[in-house]
Amino acid sequence: MSVVEIYTQLGSAMAGLMFVWAMYERYFPYQLQAYVQRYSQKLVALVSPYFQIIFDEYTGEDLRRSDVYAAIQSYLSANSSMRAKKLKADVVKDSKSVLLTMDDHEEVTDDFNGIKVSWTSIKNNPKNNSYTFYPELDERRYFKLIVHRRYREIIVKSYIDHVIKEGKAVSVKNRQRKLYTNNPSKNWYGWRATKWSHVVFEHPASFDTLAMATKKKEEIKNDLIKFSKGKNYYAKIGKAWKRGYLLYGPPGTGKSTMIAAMANLLNYDVYDLELTTVKDNSELRKLLIETTGKSIIVIEDIDCSLDLTGQRKPKKGKDEDDEGKDPISKKKKEEEEESKKSSEVTLSGLLNFIDGIWSACGGERIIVFTTNYVEKLDPALIRRGRMDKHIEMSYCCFEAFKVLAQNYLDIESHELFAKIQNLLEETKMTPADVAENLMPKSENEDEETCLKKLIAALEEARKKAEEEAKLKAEQEKEKATEEEEKEKESGKIKENGFISNGNCKLSEDSV
Numbered sequence: 307m308s309v310v311e312i313y314t315q316l317g318s319a320m321a322g323l324m325f326v327w328a329m330y331e332r333y334f335p336y337q338l339q340a341y342v343q344r345y346s347q348k349l350v351a352l353v354s355p356y357f358q359i360i361f362d363e364y365t366g367e368d369l370r371r372s373d374v375y376a377a378i379q380s381y382l383s384a385n386s387s388m389r390a391k392k393l394k395a396d397v398v399k400d401s402k403s404v405l406l407t408m409d410d411h412e413e414v415t416d417d418f419n420g421i422k423v424s425w426t427s428i429k430n431n432p433k434n435n436s437y438t439f440y441p442e443l444d445e446r447r448y449f450k451l452i453v454h455r456r457y458r459e460i461i462v463k464s465y466i467d468h469v470i471k472e473g474k475a476v477s478v479k480n481r482q483r484k485l486y487t488n489n490p491s492k493n494w495y496g497w498r499a500t501k502w503s504h505v506v507f508e509h510p511a512s513f514d515t516l517a518m519a520t521k522k523k524e525e526i527k528n529d530l531i532k533f534s535k536g537k538n539y540y541a542k543i544g545k546a547w548k549r550g551y552l553l554y555g556p557p558g559t560g561k562s563t564m565i566a567a568m569a570n571l572l573n574y575d576v577y578d579l580e581l582t583t584v585k586d587n588s589e590l591r592k593l594l595i596e597t598t599g600k601s602i603i604v605i606e607d608i609d610c611s612l613d614l615t616g617q618r619k620p621k622k623g624k625d626e627d628d629e630g631k632d633p634i635s636k637k638k639k640e641e642e643e644e645s646k647k648s649s650e651v652t653l654s655g656l657l658n659f660i661d662g663i664w665s666a667c668g669g670e671r672i673i674v675f676t677t678n679y680v681e682k683l684d685p686a687l688i689r690r691g692r693m694d695k696h697i698e699m700s701y702c703c704f705e706a707f708k709v710l711a712q713n714y715l716d717i718e719s720h721e722l723f724a725k726i727q728n729l730l731e732e733t734k735m736t737p738a739d740v741a742e743n744l745m746p747k748s749e750n751e752d753e754e755t756c757l758k759k760l761i762a763a764l765e766e767a768r769k770k771a772e773e774e775a776k777l778k779a780e781q782e783k784e785k786a787t788e789e790e791e792k793e794k795e796s797g798k799i800k801e802n803g804f805i806s807n808g809n810c811k812l813s814e815d816s817v
């Protein structure tokens with residue numbers, strides 16, 4: 307047989323096969339095709355020396371995106387970008403870098419201790435969109451891992467763990483951190499539910515720019531780092547991997563700035579929990595479960611968030627209050643009532659949120675409360691173990707000022723520093739106020755002008771404080787004199803044997 311004849315026969319055989327395949331795809335019932343595919347795969351698996359593992363993108367009854375799939379995707383994106391022929395590009399992190407992932411139906415090989423494995427990313431489109439009501443639900447993506455049977459044990463026991471661990475580390479490095487907040491929203495049935503929504507977290511604060519005494523700052527930093535590396539330690543002592551911080555101090559002392567610095571140091575997400583929009587304890591628990599690991603859950607101004615006494619005020623009878631009211635004010639009152647009762651979160655609900663059995667789900671979470679009035683808080687809420695570390699954010703000291711001078715004016719020392727140091731020792735000024743004075747307001751304002759501005763503000767604050775102290779001392783003196791006079795008066799009456807009772811005077815014996 308000549309070469310030409312061979313090619314002719316091969317060509318017609320191919321054409322015939324393609325025709326049969328097209329007929330099969332088009333006219334063979336879709337359900338039967340699935341059977342054929344399944345059994346042919348089983349047959350291949352029986353004779354093939356390779357075995358395969360499938361990792362679906364969506365798993366579980368509620369079809370949640372699988373963490374394992376995401377980890378594999380990250381692992382392969384880091385390892386395949388030099389080998390895969392077709393890559394997909396995604397922009398990450400401040401739109402500055404590009405993340406390359408394997409495109410659909412691409413195959414790459416990986417090497418694990420000398421064992422060759424093959425990964426393929428597969429996307430199955432629905433066979434026939436017209437059959438399905440929600441075509442996109444039928445789309446399936448998965449990774450297929452193929453490896454020789456003889457390495458089954460090592461792959462199952464070590465390789466997959468290695469891929470997931472590495473992949474998670476890559477995701478953490480590449481991810482954009484998020485700032486979540488809970489917003490009330492109406493669901494389909496009109497019920498109000500509060501849900502997390504997020505924006506990209508981009509606060510520039512860091513421990514370097516945080517104005518605070520160096521020793522205290524280092525202590526907090528070390529505590530945070532120790533916590534973030536403490537997974538095994540927490541497991542060993544049988545404690546959930548979480549830590550509570552209470553930040554207290556006057557407004558403008560850097561409590562919010564400290565939270566941002568914490569998140570940036572640990573590379574954590576931030577969940578800013580607005581308690582007043584949480585309906586009740588079960589909704590609070592739901593929000594907690596929805597938070598992810600590597601996160602800081604913040605409740606700012608906890609003292610004014612809710613009436614967390616653990617006791618609800620008794621509700622008044624409706625008619626009792628509403629009588630005689632016009633419909634508009636009645637409606638207004640109803641709305642007010644609605645918003646008041648909108649949060650029925652109790653102290654015990656919040657305590658459960660912090661360290662109840664549910665709080666252990668997920669792990670690696672920091673809970674931060676901030677308050678301007680620590681003395682107002684229920685001791686149960688802030689006892690050690692719940693709020694493990696209490697940090698006082700106080701007025702600006704000289705060390706903190708030096709950080710601000712470096713941040714705002716790029717200077718480490720100046721002849722006016724000594725004067726500022728003396729003034730800061732005598733006067734209370736928040737870092738926010740110091741920062742405001744140090745910030746140049748125009749191009750003409752150089753460092754000296756800004757430092758002089760701060761000195762003037764400090765002297766003004768000292769004068770005000772002295773006047774206030776003088777006034778207070780006078781008031782106290784007046785009060786003391788009044789009390790003394792009252793005591794003298796009552797002493798005189800007692801001496802005369804009478805106690806004054808309004809208009810009439812009674813003898814002591816008759817009382």
Ligand SMILES: Nc1ncnc2c1ncn2[C@@H]1O[C@H](COP(=O)(O)OP(=O)(O)OP(=O)(O)O)[C@@H](O)[C@H]1O
Nearest residue numbers: 515516517556557558559560561562563737738741
């Ligand atoms: N310790 C600090 N270090 C650096 N900057 C600070 C510090 N304290 C305050 N600031 C500056 O003052 C501004 C206000 O501070 P911040 O919001 O962190 O204070 P706060 O204690 O959270 O106040 P509030 O109790 O009113 O919420 C910040 O944007 C920051 O620029």
